[in-house]
């Protein structure tokens with residue numbers, strides 16, 4: 085998916101991926117990772133996810149990366165917060181207490197020289213087409229310090245479609261992508277069954293949300 089695809093999604097408010105509630109896997113498993121308070125959590129492809137507020141409520145700071153200025157503007161305005169903006173070489177950084185959101189292409193994140201001890205990915209890996217995913221996994225390996233932990237939430241559904249996100253990324257692929265640099269542990273899955281419209285309509289046989297912990301070696 086190119087940047088144009090995502091800008092259009094935000095411009096036309098086709099943001100079905102945005103959740104009104106905090107992700108169930110996040111609230112269930114995050115504390116288990118033992119991430120120290122005040123740790124800055126890297127949130128790639130962050131959208132305007134409310135999960136970022138939840139993480140700040142747990143005592144963390146957020147470094148989010150998002151292409152769309154509309155997403156970032158909405159994130160802050162919906163929270164009733166007025167951020168400071170600063171132009172950097174490759175990004176515009178929007179800051180407010182607890183949050184640094186970098187507007188721009190996550191794949192330029194190396195240029196900032198930042199390193200993190202924790203990360204959270206919900207609907208980021210699964211937003212990327214298959215050929216882009218290995219580069220995403222390598223970038224995360226560079227951005228995370230040894231011992232850093234990451235909570236990864238993916239989707240696993242069948243039959244698989246390759247045209248547009250969300251893409252299915254199952255346990256075998258997660259291990260293939262991250263196994264060289266991370267210790268990958270499957271934490272649990274949520275089987276949506278006929279509660280999922282794609283299953284109810286017969287489009288999908290199953291549609292599951294999977295959660296993994298990744299520890300940087």
Ligand SMILES: C[S@@+](CC[C@H](N)C(=O)[O-])C[C@H]1O[C@@H](n2cnc3c(N)ncnc32)[C@H](O)[C@@H]1O
Nearest residue numbers: 090101129130131133150151189190206207211
């Ligand atoms: C499927 S959405 C998920 C958003 C968020 N993680 C959530 O859970 O709601 C993917 C987001 O990534 C953003 N995005 C896509 N490619 C990106 C890139 N290369 N750099 C930064 N953001 C990107 C899109 O604009 C979109 O908001």
